[in-house]
Amino acid sequence: MNSASPDPTDGAIGDATPDLAAFRQTFRRHAAGVAIVTAQREDGTPVGFTVTSLASLAAVPPLATFNMALSASSWPAIAETDRVVIHTLGVRNRDVAQTLSGDNSQRFIGDHWYRGPHGLPVIKDTTAWMVGRIIERVQVHQSAVVIVQIEQGGLGEDDAPLVYHERTYWRPGTPV
Template identity: 45%
Template sequence: MDEMPNLGDLELISDPADALRNVFRRHASGVAVITLLTEAGDPAGFTATSVTSLGTNPPLVSFNVARGASSFSSLEKCGYVAIHTLGEDDLALAQQMAGAAENRFKADNWVRAIHDLAVFPQASSILIGRIRQVISVEANAVVIVDVEQALLGEEKAGLLYLQRSYRSTGEVLAQNS
């Protein structure tokens, strides 16, 4: 290996799995809740920090999920999802949907809406979309969704996940025009 230049206080992590874990613990991610229907028509869902826009022409979003996740078999077979963006006051919802699968829809904080999907009205926004493609990659999958419509709620400070904890977006440092 070539001699490493002086990188100041940066620590080199050579193990790929440790490198990935350590880097993404330092990368804040927005927290979302994704809901869908099982084959029996029951609500299913989970908390995700991997939702991202793929672009507007056509309007596409993606998210990642472990193939061993409790909702994955239903996700492969369902047609539609509701992707909820969460604000800082939605911490309890994020934790509810990250908890045991059998407890995720026990509370009365959701309603059936478009495509009969479970929707949490307190979310800051909700994208409704049709699953275009599920790409399996080893023990994980990338899900690509065609955006059909949105429900917009109250604009509020976003809920983030960073350093293995939930956080708020905090203060505005700069405003883009």
């Protein structure tokens, strides 16, 4: 086969069709910055999760988006709350990124967070954090795009960005 035309069965995953396998492999190979989104349930219980889908939507008004599956354990809190905190992470935040992507019952055990504006959980020592009001949740199939209008925030110490690629956290290499 011509090297410019990859075999569509290469990288097939389990019983996934070649197209689905290619989709999964493509996004595993697409490096993305790592962020954490936190909120609280109506009873005040903190929730949070690690995302790689954070994006700026507009500068005026300041809008950001992130995506999540409707089956995610944190979705019920995001579906019912008005505000979230979005945190951008540096390499020094690798452990907290791992914690917030792990077991729900362990995510807020420890001193890596505090109650911030509106009583929301704020992760300590991130490169930046922004409090925002959810203005729209757009359901697409079994996922949602959450649109947040940023209201306030703060900057922490600068650091090399934490990047997720091929199921591993990375520090970016040399600029090209």
